[in-house]
Amino acid sequence: MHNLKSLTSVINILKRTLIFLVLFISLSAFSQENDGYGINLPKYYKSTLNFGFTIAANTTDFRINPVPNSIFPDTLIRSNKDTTRYRVRTIYTQPAPGFAIGLVSDFRLHDYIRLRFTPSISFASRKIEYTLSNERRDTFKVFQKTVESTFLIFPIETKIQSKRLGNFSAYIIGGYGYALDLASRKKAAGVVQGPNQLESNVKIKRDDFFYSAGAGTDFYLEYFKLGFEIKLQVGTRNLLNPSANVFSNSIDKIRSRMVVFTVTFEGS
Secondary structure (H helix, E strand, C coil), X not given: CHHHHHHHHHHHHHHHHHXXXXXXXXXXXXXCCCCCCCCCCCCHHHXXXXXXXEEEEEEEEEEEEECCHHHCCXXXXXXXXXXXXXXXXXXXXXXXXXXXXXXXXXXXXXXXXXXXXXXXXXXXXXXXXXXXXXXXXXXXXEEEEEEEEEEEEEEEEEEEECCCECCEEEEXXXXXXXXXXXXXXXXXXXXXXXXXXXXXXXXXXXXXXXXXXXXXXXXXXXXXXXXXXXXXXXXXXCXXXXXXXXXXXXXXXXXXXXXXXXXXXXXX
C-alpha cells in the first residue's frame, strides 16, 4: 500500500505538470508563424522518416514479491554485547526521481501510425526498506538499501496518432524494449560486511526486458514538432541475483517499474 500511494502521488504530479505545459505550449503555438492558412508543418504526416531528441524526467521503483511470512529468514544482531534474533517483517520499495536524454527515429507506416525507436540513457535510483523485529515484536529496526542504476534503454514502439486539429494532435503509444543496467556490475560485486551481512548490497541482474504504454500530445510549431508524453515501463524479468544474506533471502522476485514524462523535439 505504501508503494502504491507513492507511485500514485508521483503520477498525479506528472499529470499536473503535463496539463500546465500543454496549456502553455497551446498559447505559444497560436503565436507561431505558419503557411498562411494557420497550419504549421502541413506535410509532416506525409514525411517518411523524422529524427529528433528527447529530455525526460522519471521515477523508478521495484515490484517486490517477498517470500511468505512463514519462512521469512531471521538474523542475529549484536548490540551492547547483547545478541538478539531479529526476523524480517515487512519489505517496501520507495521510488525516487531521475532523468534521461535520448534520440528519436520515427518511421511512417501510415498517415496516423508511426514506428519509433527512441534509445536513451537514463539515471535512476530507488530504495528497498526492511523492517525487522524481535520475537516479542517490542523492538524494531529499519534498514534501507539504495539501488542506483544507469540504464541504456532501447524501446521499439508503435505510435497511433489522432487527426490534426490545427497545430495539435494526440496519440497513444506502446511497445517493447531492452534495458541494460551499466551499474549492475558494481552492485553485483558488493562486498559482504559485518557479522550479520546486514551491509551487503541487494544484487541486481544487468539485463531486463520491458513493455511500455502511454499517451501524449504533439504541437506543430514553425520549425519543429514539440511533444509531451507520459508512459509506464514495466520490466518482465526477475532481476534478483540471489546472495547469502537476510535481505536477499527475504525476496522471491523483484521487477523494475518506471514512470517517464518525456519532452520530444522532432524536425520535419
